[in-house]
Amino acid sequence: MVGALDFDTVRDFATALLIGTLLGIERERHKQSEGDISVGGLRTFILLAMLGAIGGWLAKLLDFPWILVAVVLATLVAVVASYVLAARVQPDALGLTTELAAIAICLLGATVMLGHREIAVALAIAMAAALAYKQPLHGLVSRLDADDVYAGVRLLAATFIVLPLLPDRAIDPLGALNPQKLWLLVLLISSLSLVGYVAVRLLGPDRGIPLTGLTGGLVSSTAVTLSFARQSREKGQADSAPAFACGILIAWGVMFLRVLAMVLIVNRGLLPRLVLPFLGMAAVSAGVAWVMFRRGAHDGSAGSGVPLSNPFSLTSAAKFAALFALVLLLVAFVQQDYPPGGVYVVAALAGTTDVDAITLSMSQYAQRGEVDVAVTAIVIAALTNTVVKALMVTGLGAPGLRRPILIGAAGIVLAGLVAVLLG
Secondary structure (H helix, E strand, O other): OOOOOOHHHHHHHHHHHHHHHHHHHHHHHHHHHOOOOOOOOHHHHHHHHHHHHHHHHHHHHHOOOOOHHHHHHHHHHHHHHHHHHHHHHHHOOOHHHHHHHHHHHHHHHHHHHHHHHHHHHHHHHHHHOOOHOOHHHHHHHHOOOOHHHHHHHHHHHHHHHHHHHOOOOOOOOOOOOOOOHHHHHHHHHHHHHHHHHHHHHHHHHOOOOHHHHHHHHOOOOOHHHHHHHHOOOOOHHHHHHHHHHHHHHHHHHHHHHHHHHHHHHHHHHHHHHHHHHHHHHHHHHHHHHHHHHHHHHHHOOOOOOOOOOOOOOOHHHHHHHHHHHHHHHHHHHHHHEEEEEEHHHHHHHHHHHOOOOHHHHHHHHHOOOHHHHHHHHHHHHHHEEEEEHHHHHHHHOOHHHHHHHHHHHHHHHHHHHHHHHHE
8 A cells, every 4th residue: 555654664764763863862962061052952853854754755655856855955944044043142152063963864864764774874873973072073183283184185095096096907927916906905004004003192102101012013013112122221211121021012912913903804714824823922922011011011101102103105105015016026936936935935034124015915825725835924924023123122122121022022933833833
């Protein structure tokens, strides 16, 4: 029967009602706390959501979209009229946030009835979060400088402009270099690093050495190692060696977990073979870090943090892409004439400077069936990188920092080797 309600229709109307309630509660709280006299609160937003839902339902039922257009236009007129009246009463306390939210909630109600319920709910939750977290968002913006904004624009350009323009095919005789996939993996590394950088900016670099090691390890465990090693030799930092050791080892542990995250995204089938060695190495790092924390790392005032800069720039991305391409070519070359020993040599050499490139290249390499070789190569790169960083601490760090770091590095190497042999 025309116009009969079924379960899906009732569910969609209920969803529109809940969306209006969600946004309405947030706007009602805002209205009461700040004395806002703009378009409305809880009841108004519920009615607007239902108005959009009814318009969308009738437009779909009668196959006449102009009904929905008329509803949206009527909502727009009402919102504009409310804004004009409010402007006469409070000319110095006006904004468009509530008015735009009112129009959006009407459209979301219609979106539900037009068959896009999940999208409408997700957008409503995102809108509610943006409205509710006004102060934290404004605080985050205040912490950004021009370089951060420029880096964000460059990352967006690299993702939505550069990436689609790159060819999605191999361009070398060995069939190892696919520019689009290569750049996509560069963006993956940049995004992971950006997570750590944002955490440092939100929490502050001076919130304690262990916390800095945790967040800084997402950006660069090598940068954390170098910075803490140098700080440990500064005047007045002799008693902070356990804290610096704790921060360094935490950063190393985060690096091992970061490798697992990259493999999960690039080649999930390889993950079960890498979980044991890398969780083992991360556990050793965490264990020794905990011992160092108990010895004195609880004093968060020691040290001045790690001077991390925004991790994304087109220059650094191009350098990483070049390094990654070189590793891919070397792996493809040695696979033909020197397998598998040549791959292990390449992994060891790549690990002296960076683990990300060899991890991504081996994740792709494993898709050809060479899982054992890929697992061993990734572990070798991680162990080589750990040894190199331990040597950095030995050469640059204070005497009190060397012993715990060398003990931790030895435990990590042993855990990695044992896990590979058992696997």
